[in-house]
Amino acid sequence: QTVSVQPARILPLQKEQDAALSEADLVRAMQGGSLLLLGEPGAGKTTSLVALARDLAAAGPLTPVFMPLGRYGGDFWETLGEALAPGAARVPKPVARELVESGALVLLLDGINEVQDPNLHRRLVSELNELTAPDEPTVHGHWIVSGRIHDYQQTHHQLVHLERRRWEMQPFTADLIYQLLAEALDRAQALALYQDMSESVRELCSNPLLLNMVLAVHRQHGQTPVGRGALYRQFVDLLLGWGADRQLFAQKRAELQGLWPEALTVQLHRQIAKRALVALASGASTTQIAWRDACHHFAGALSQALDPARAAVVLLDELIRRGILRSDVANRVSFFHHTFQEYFHALQLVGRPPEELIPKGGVAALDREAVIFVAGLMDDPIPLVRRALEVDPLLTFEIVRDCPKAVPKDLLHELARQIWQRAQYAGPFSGVFRRWALLFKRLAVLVSQKPEDFAREVAGTSDKSDFTRQLMKFYSELGDAQGQQKALAAVVIGEDVPEPLLSAAAIAAYFSADYERAVDLWTRYLEKHPGTDTASVLYNRALAFDLIGRTEAALADFDQSIKSGPDIVVRTGYARLLHRLGRNQEALEQLRLANQQEPAYARAHSSLADILEADEPEEALRHREQAVRYAPHEEDLRIYLRQLADLQEKLGRHADAIRSLREMIADR
Numbered sequence: 001q002t003v004s005v006q007p008a009r010i011l012p013l014q015k016e017q018d019a020a021l022s023e024a025d026l027v028r029a030m031q032g033g034s035l036l037l038l039g040e041p042g043a044g045k046t047t048s049l050v051a052l053a054r055d056l057a058a059a060g061p062l063t064p065v066f067m068p069l070g071r072y073g074g075d076f077w078e079t080l081g082e083a084l085a086p087g088a089a090r091v092p093k094p095v096a097r098e099l100v101e102s103g104a105l106v107l108l109l110d111g112i113n114e115v116q117d118p119n120l121h122r123r124l125v126s127e128l129n130e131l132t133a134p135d136e137p138t139v140h141g142h143w144i145v146s147g148r149i150h151d152y153q154q155t156h157h158q159l160v161h162l163e164r165r166r167w168e169m170q171p172f173t174a175d176l177i178y179q180l181l182a183e184a185l186d187r188a189q190a191l192a193l194y195q196d197m198s199e200s201v202r203e204l205c206s207n208p209l210l211l212n213m214v215l216a217v218h219r220q221h222g223q224t225p226v227g228r229g230a231l232y233r234q235f236v237d238l239l240l241g242w243g244a245d246r247q248l249f250a251q252k253r254a255e256l257q258g259l260w261p262e263a264l265t266v267q268l269h270r271q272i273a274k275r276a277l278v279a280l281a282s283g284a285s286t287t288q289i290a291w292r293d294a295c296h297h298f299a300g301a302l303s304q305a306l307d308p309a310r311a312a313v314v315l316l317d318e319l320i321r322r323g324i325l326r327s328d329v330a331n332r333v334s335f336f337h338h339t340f341q342e343y344f345h346a347l348q349l350v351g352r353p354p355e356e357l358i359p360k361g362g363v364a365a366l367d368r369e370a371v372i373f374v375a376g377l378m379d380d381p382i383p384l385v386r387r388a389l390e391v392d393p394l395l396t397f398e399i400v401r402d403c404p405k406a407v408p409k410d411l412l413h414e415l416a417r418q419i420w421q422r423a424q425y426a427g428p429f430s431g432v433f434r435r436w437a438l439l440f441k442r443l444a445v446l447v448s449q450k451p452e453d454f455a456r457e458v459a460g461t462s463d464k465s466d467f468t469r470q471l472m473k474f475y476s477e478l479g480d481a482q483g484q485q486k487a488l489a490a491v492v493i494g495e496d497v498p499e500p501l502l503s504a505a506a507i508a509a510y511f512s513a514d515y516e517r518a519v520d521l522w523t524r525y526l527e528k529h530p531g532t533d534t535a536s537v538l539y540n541r542a543l544a545f546d547l548i549g550r551t552e553a554a555l556a557d558f559d560q561s562i563k564s565g566p567d568i569v570v571r572t573g574y575a576r577l578l579h580r581l582g583r584n585q586e587a588l589e590q591l592r593l594a595n596q597q598e599p600a601y602a603r604a605h606s607s608l609a610d611i612l613e614a615d616e617p618e619e620a621l622r623h624r625e626q627a628v629r630y631a632p633h634e635e636d637l638r639i640y641l642r643q644l645a646d647l648q649e650k651l652g653r654h655a656d657a658i659r660s661l662r663e664m665i666a667d668r
Contacts, residue, residue, distance in 0.1 A: 026052055029167055030106070033629040034132060034143035036162040038152055039169030041339050041369055042209030045146040048169070049108040052144075056106055062142065064106045069124065069145075070114035070288040070334065076127040080107070087329040100131075103140040112159075113151035114287040114338065116366055125157040132161040134599060150394065151365040164600035164630065168435070171206035184215050196224045199446050203401050204228055209337060228402045229376030232343045239324050239336075240270050252318040259311040261304060274347070276301040276315055277324070280333075281344035287334050291316075294325075294333040339369060346373030354387035362392055375399040385411055393418040397439055404446045416443055416458040424473055426533065437477035452487075464491055465498035472504040484508055497521060499528055503537065515544040535565035539573065546577060568594040572604045584611050602630040606640060613647060621647055 026048050029035055039045045053064035067083040077097065081090035084099070091099075099105050109128075115121045128145065131138040145162055152158075172180070181190035193214075197205070201224065205211040210228065213235045217223055220238050225231035243249055244266075257264045260272075279301035280294060289297075298312035305311035316333070319325045326334050335341040349357060349370055357363070357371050372395070375381040381399065385407055388396040396415050400407050423436040444454040452471065461467050468491045475483035488508055491498060497505045506521035522541040526534070542557035558574035561567075571594040578587035588611055594604040609623040624644040631637035648657035 026167075029165075030142065030144065033165060033631075034139075034141075034162055035145075035165040035167055036152075036159055037144055037146040037167050037169065038149040039146070040150075040171070040207065041148060041342075042207045042337065043169040043171070044208040045169060046110050047208065049110050049144065049146060053106075053108055061104075062106050063104055064108055066108045066110065068114070068288070069109055069111045070286060071328075071330070071332065072115050072120060072124050074120055074123055076124065076131070082330070097138065100141040101137040103142070106142040107144065109143070109145045111287070111338070112145055112147035113365065116286050121155070122157050125155075125159060128162070129160050132159070134161065148365070150368060154362075154365045161600075164598075172208065172211065173206070174202065177202065177205045177211065180211060181215070185218075193218055193224060198226070198405075199448060200227060200401055200404050201225060203442060203446055204231065209339065227376050229343075229346075229373055232340070232373070236274070236324065236340075236343075237270065239322050240273055241266075242322060249318055249321070252314060252321075255314045256311060256318075259305045259307050259314065261306060272302065273315065273319060273324075274344070276312070277319070277344045278347050281335070281341045282348045284341070287338055287341060288328075288332045289334065291327065291331040291333055342369035343373050346370040346377060349374050350377050354384045357384065358387045358391050358395070360391065363395060368395065371395070372398045372402070376402040381406055382408065382411070389414055389418070393422070394439070397443060401442070401446055412443075412447055413458055416440065416454060417460065419443060420455060420458050420470075420474075423477055424470055432477075434477045434479070437474050440474070441478070463500075465500045468498075469500045469504055472501070472508075476504075476507070481508075481511060485512075502528065503533070506540070510540065510544055515547045518544045519548070519550075535561045535567065535570065538564065539567070539570045542577075543573065551577070551581070562590075566593070566597070568598045568601050568604060571597075572601070572607055575604075576607055579607065579611055587611055599626075600630045602627045602636060602640065605630065606643070609643070609647070617647065617651055621651065 026037070030052070037045060037048075049066060053066045056062055056064040065080070065083050067080060069079075071082065072079050077093040078090065080096050080100075081093065084091040084096060100107070112121075112124070115124050128143075130136065131141075132143055133139065139161075143162060145159060149168060178190065178194050181194055184190070185193065194202075201214070204225075204227075205214055210231065213231055214225060216238060217225055217231065217234045221234070223234065225234060253264065253269065256269070262268070264272075276298045280289070280297045283297045283300075284293070294316055295309065295312045298316055299308040302308045302311045302315065316325070320327050320333070324336055324340065326336060328334075335344075345367075346369075352374075357374060363371050371384075375384050376399075378384065381403055385396060385399055388399055389411065393415060397419065400412065400415060404412070419436055419440045423433050423440055425433050425436075440455070441451050444451040447454065451474075455471060455474065456467065459467050459470050461470070468487050471487045472484045475481075475487060484504070485508060488501065488505055491501065492505065502521050502525040506518045506525065509515075509521060510518040519541055522537050522544070526537055526541075538557045538561035542554045542561065545551075545554035545557060554577060555574075558570065558577065561570045562574065571590040575587040575590040575594070578584070578590065588608070591604050591608045591611070594601060595608065598604070605623040605627040609620040609627065612623065613620040621644075624640065624647055627640040628637065628644055631640050645657045648654075
């Protein structure tokens with residue numbers, strides 16, 4: 001039985017106010033338009049895209065096309081032509097282009113990180129940027145590109161249009177892990193297994209792939225793995241031993257024995273297989289390997305055989321049948337999962353010095369997971385942890401989560417300090433650094449501490465007000481309003497708010513609908529901290545002024561905020577107020593500037609349509625369509641679809657209006 005990972009929880013990371021605090025699943029995210037889907041290795045990106053393809057194919061009318069990008073060879077249309085007709089003649093480029101431009105296809109492009117040749121990667125990104133540009137006919141297709149989050153962040157080549165709707169897959173929560181265990185086992189077994197897991201293994205189980213592997217090992221041997229390296233070793237042994245009781249691979253074993261100069265025991269067979277897999281993983285420069293090249297790598301590892309080339313073919317065929325490797329219709333070989341390739345590559349790296357494994361400039365994306373595996377395979381990972389701390393705190397966390405008990409307290413605290421500091425960075429809106437806040441929370445769980453207590457140990461301040469300010473920022477990044485209020489209540493007596501907490505207290509007052517108090521607190525903050533966060537504080541105060549009817553004060557703050565640091569959110573908010581006051585030309589000027597600054601900002605498009613609809617309905621229609629395309633949230637999407645349908649109806653485009661209304665109903 002396989003653990004279900006649907007629907008996947010994903011988090012929007014596009015530049016939209018408060019966008020980082022809203023979650024969705026992939027189906028709902030896709031309804032807002034093309035997107036970039038990022039996640040950790042094994043987070044379920046491929047599984048989610050395959051499941052989405054299945055659901056879309058069953059529902060119609062759109063046609064999903066699943067396309068592993070590891071097969072990309074330098075021409076997007078050739079790769080798509082193969083994906084459109086697997087096992088048959090490639091669909092010609094003109095036909096493929098026509099299908100994309102028609103809007104009938106949902107292109108599920110899986111694993112941009114698996115295009116590992118730098119020149120090919122650069123070429124692919126360039127092609128995708130051209131094809132997804134707003135003024136290209138191919139933008140009518142639905143594009144979803146997946147990849148590893150760290151690999152994508154490390155590359156200098158960004159998907160500039162899809163980046164505007166960027167989502168990150170989220171790990172399983174503790175309650176969901178237990179629920180999935182209970183679905184796969186009976187409840188008594190699930191509870192026993194969950195209680196037997198260390199915190200580090202529970203952390204591993206937040207990853208769908210690893211949770212499946214833990215279940216498989218537990219069912220076969222009744223064991224609970226102690227770490228990721230051990231889990232992969234046990235799972236590979238399980239696959240290599242699968243079917244032995246039924247003699248499923250007896251013929252292949254006999255063929256290999258005929259080519260081997262000594263008795264092929266079970267232990268020796270496993271050693272040979274692992275040696276060949278290490279050679280393949282370390283010698284391949286991509287995740288999709290031509291059959292001939294795979295045989296060449298295997299033969300090099302089987303030099304003791306009487307006929308290494310023939311032995312390579314026999315062993316390769318057996319490992320494909322066992323499921324450790326895969327082959328496709330074009331006779332390309334790949335590992336069962338990309339992380340297995342990295343695990344076997346790591347086996348070759350064990351024993352190398354930390355400075356070689358983690359260079360001063362950072363670990364290349366191609367080697368990152370292998371280095372993390374190495375730490376779990378070492379007898380003493382501490383030197384590698386120390387080296388990682390000097391270079392990359394995220395890499396350090398990924399190493400530590402596999403072996404937290406082997407890492408001394410001083411190193412854990414230094415890692416926690418670095419993560420905490422990054423969660424405190426100032427950003428354009430709450431939630432920009434949510435990822436670091438979540439990492440800190442996960443690290444606290446790994447060391448069996450409450451986040452607040454752990455933060456107190458590493459925040460680097462003895463001042464109660466300063467610590468509360470940091471704690472409120474942490475809860476703000478997590479989107480935990482209750483945590484913010486609780487932290488503030490611990491230090492505020494009556495109306496007396498300590499100076500370091502003025503801005504945080506103003507935000508708390510605003511979201512509690514106490515706008516007068518919010519204005520007072522932001523005013524005090526500006527007096528005490530002239531020149532610090534001026535643009536954002538003035539914008540926030542303008543919103544509060546507007547809500548209490550002090551229009552002139554709101555206009556003045558909007559104007560000053562734009563002069564301090566022009567921002568699309570501020571310009572749009574200012575324009576909405578100007579429009580309400582009947583100052584439409586000034587409003588249009590602000591919105592067009594916002595639109596030039598960020599063409600994918602949905603709220604600016606919606607506001608432009610509001611002003612233009614009476615006199616320029618065709619132009620308004622274009623902006624309504626863009627608002628729907630770039631809507632960041634479900635609620636926004638429903639509103640924009642309703643407005644689009646109403647305008648289509650007014651213009652006599654009844655069929656279009658019906659389609660928009662159907663989309664809105666489906667979205668509910």
